[in-house]
Amino acid sequence: MSAVMQARDYTWPPEGPSRAPYWVFEDPSIYAREQRDVFRGRNWHFVGLEAEIPEPGSFKSTHIGDMPVIICRDESGTVRALVNRCAHRGNLVCSKSHGKTEEFYCVYHAWIFSLQGDLKSAAFRRGIRGEGGLPADFRLEDHGLQKLACTTFCGLVFASVVHDLPPIEDWLGEVGQGIQRVLNRPLTVLGYDTQRFSANWKNYHENPRDSLHANILHTFYATFGLSRQGQESALVIDSSGRHQYFYTKVGTDKPGTDYKEAASTLRSHNEGFKLEDPSILKWTDEYGDGINIQILSLYPTFVLHQISNSIAVRQLVPTGPGTTDLNWIYIGFADDTPEMTETRLFHTNLAGSAGLVSMEDTAVCQMVRRGTSGSADAASFIEMGGKDLVSGGSTKLSEKGLRNFWHTYRTQMGL
Amino acid sequence: MMAAASESVRHLVEDLLHEWARRIDEDRLEALAELLTADGSYRIASRYNLDRGLQLSVIHCRGPAQLRDRITSLRIANVYEPHYYRHILSGVQVIGESAGALDVRTNYMVVRIMEHDGVSSIFSTGQYRDRVVVTDGQARFAERLVVFDSKAIDTLLAIPL
Numbered sequence: 167m168s169a170v171m172q173a174r175d176y177t178w179p180p181e182g183p184s185r186a187p188y189w190v191f192e193d194p195s196i197y198a199r200e201q202r203d204v205f206r207g208r209n210w211h212f213v214g215l216e217a218e219i220p221e222p223g224s225f226k227s228t229h230i231g232d233m234p235v236i237i238c239r240d241e242s243g244t245v246r247a248l249v250n251r252c253a254h255r256g257n258l259v260c261s262k263s264h265g266k267t268e269e270f271y272c273v274y275h276a277w278i279f280s281l282q283g284d285l286k287s288a289a290f291r292r293g294i295r296g297e298g299g300l301p302a303d304f305r306l307e308d309h310g311l312q313k314l315a316c317t318t319f320c321g322l323v324f325a326s327v328v329h330d331l332p333p334i335e336d337w338l339g340e341v342g343q344g345i346q347r348v349l350n351r352p353l354t355v356l357g358y359d360t361q362r363f364s365a366n367w368k369n370y371h372e373n374p375r376d377s378l379h380a381n382i383l384h385t386f387y388a389t390f391g392l393s394r395q396g397q398e399s400a401l402v403i404d405s406s407g408r409h410q411y412f413y414t415k416v417g418t419d420k421p422g423t424d425y426k427e428a429a430s431t432l433r434s435h436n437e438g439f440k441l442e443d444p445s446i447l448k449w450t451d452e453y454g455d456g457i458n459i460q461i462l463s464l465y466p467t468f469v470l471h472q473i474s475n476s477i478a479v480r481q482l483v484p485t486g487p488g489t490t491d492l493n494w495i496y497i498g499f500a501d502d503t504p505e506m507t508e509t510r511l512f513h514t515n516l517a518g519s520a521g522l523v524s525m526e527d528t529a530v531c532q533m534v535r536r537g538t539s540g541s542a543d544a545a546s547f548i549e550m551g552g553k554d555l556v557s558g559g560s561t562k563l564s565e566k567g568l569r570n571f572w573h574t575y576r577t578q579m580g581l
Numbered sequence: 582m583m584a585a586a587s588e589s590v591r592h593l594v595e596d597l598l599h600e601w602a603r604r605i606d607e608d609r610l611e612a613l614a615e616l617l618t619a620d621g622s623y624r625i626a627s628r629y630n631l632d633r634g635l636q637l638s639v640i641h642c643r644g645p646a647q648l649r650d651r652i653t654s655l656r657i658a659n660v661y662e663p664h665y666y667r668h669i670l671s672g673v674q675v676i677g678e679s680a681g682a683l684d685v686r687t688n689y690m691v692v693r694i695m696e697h698d699g700v701s702s703i704f705s706t707g708q709y710r711d712r713v714v715v716t717d718g719q720a721r722f723a724e725r726l727v728v729f730d731s732k733a734i735d736t737l738l739a740i741p742l
Contacts, residue, residue, distance in 0.1 A: 263732075264633075356635060356636065356637050357626075357627075357630040357635035357637020357638075358629060358630060358635070358637070359637065359734070360733040360734065361734055361735075361736060361737065362733040362734065362736070363736045363737075364736070385657070385658035385659070385660075386658050386659070389658060439654075439657055441650045442646040442647075442650050443646035443647050443650055445647075446647070446650075491733065496637050511637060511638065512641060514637060514639070514641070515641060518639055519639050519734040519738045520625070520640045520734075520738040520739070522654050525659055525660075525661065525738070525739060526660040526661065528736050528737055529660055529661045529662060529736060529737055530660065532736060
């Protein structure tokens with residue numbers, strides 16, 4: 167007797183974007199649909215920095231969802247994005263993470279592609295001594311690497327399999343200003359850090375969109391006044407709801423009894439924790455606007471942070487419904503003094519895998535994954551600041567960013 | 582290079598390496614910074630970055646006070662699922678001496694054991710690149726550089742390596 171698996175009912179809870187049903191984080195068919203509707207869907211995807219491919223012939227390999235992708239700079243200096251899959255029988259054409267090349271050479275059967283992705287030659291195309299070879303109707307121009315649409319913004323490279331997306335400035339909307347504020351001059355790469363964790367990519371994507379948790383989970387922030395709820399801050403969501411950023415200004419704490427009462431219940435407001443060497447808290451207001459923290463998220467996988475003088479981007483690469491890579495690239499500027507470079511490197515202690523501020527994020531995502539195990543039909547409750555996409559004003563004390571993410575996701579996925 | 586560090590000096594250096602690992606594995610993290618010199622530094626960086634000439638560290642304590650602060654932060658501020666380490670070290674090589682300190686190389690493997698379900702996994706492998714000063718029969722780290730082999734860290738790096 168065979169057991170018949172009931173197909174899951176993929177009906178979203180009636181409350182809409184203020185709920186996220188837990189099956190969305192673990193269901194394998196949802197993960198498969200995301201490859202089509204999100205990662206090959208109508209989105210610009212962050213794939214790297216122009217500074218990672220500085221010269222003609224420079225390349226980098228990365229992923230958009232499951233799909234391996236190459237970005238490179240061709241002979242004329244134009245940035246290109248290609249699917250890293252030989253047009254012959256699917257071999258990975260490029261197996262190095264970074265490098266420089268004149269052409270892409272597939273080791274399996276020596277199909278050779280130009281930096282634009284065009285097929286230049288295929289070994290033994292004409293056979294040998296009149297035998298073998300490709301058919302007479304074979305045309306090189308029909309068998310290049312799949313080309314992605316590719317664009318850049320403030321030194322960030324975006325790509326998509328979709329070739330008729332709106333220009334990147336329109337895609338980013340009001341949130342583009344948050345990028346322009348931080349990445350306002352030529353970038354350099356200070357280094358890489360990758361966290362590999364056991365949760366769904368959306369568990370993590372929710373996290374920097376969740377402006378509420380920062381001062382609660384991250385004790386380091388609140389204890390040292392780097393970020394507290396009573397400080398001047400704001401949340402900016404673009405009109406499509408896809409992207410957002412929030413920012414905080416250190417030192418602008420306003421006294422108030424409602425904050426004091428709320429803070430007294432938080433473990434994060436730990437008056438007993440003093441630093442023996444507080445130099446980690448010193449920073450330079452390089453943008454001259456008092457903002458010491460800005461966290462910017464683009465749908466579906468990108469984060470840009472400014473935390474004191476640490477600046478970095480993050481890219482989410484799903485590796486299965488329950489596993490994800492988070493790739494950090496730390497950034498400096500070409501005009502940084504050696505002292506500023508040193509400061510940026512030092513402030514890396516606040517972020518990334520060992521971040522005094524941020525290390526909790528992947529841990530809590532994994533804990534959510536374990537907490538929701540066995541409860542695929544339950545859902546999260548996302549009503550801080552309101553129940554819909556527009557309520558909640560511009561305070562950070564809101565889950566409006568999360569509701570807008572779920573609305574965007576549901577629309578793309580037809581859920 | 583000094584005429585092969587004497588037996589007793591080598592023994593002190595080896596003991597220092599093992600002592601560092603043991604203080605971590607036995608959860609005596611507060612005693613760790615004692616093993617640095619007064620201005621000793623502790624840095625953790627990936628082979629991936631170092632091979633490419635990139636200066637990024639995931640942890641950089643520019644002195645014992647910063648290491649003590651990081652330990653305090655782990656104890657009372659940071660959130661992570663409880664776990665332990667078990668260090669396995671290779672033999673210790675003194676490969677040279679310069680500016681009054683010995684250059685030392687040791688391989689390490691750290692297994693991480695999760696408290697809640699006992700899952701044990703190889704968390705990190707790599708190489709310790711150390712500068713060790715021996716004064717009055719006591720060895721201390723002037724510089725500890727932990728180079729980890731993988732470009733990826735499993736979940737987070739909370740407890741020092």
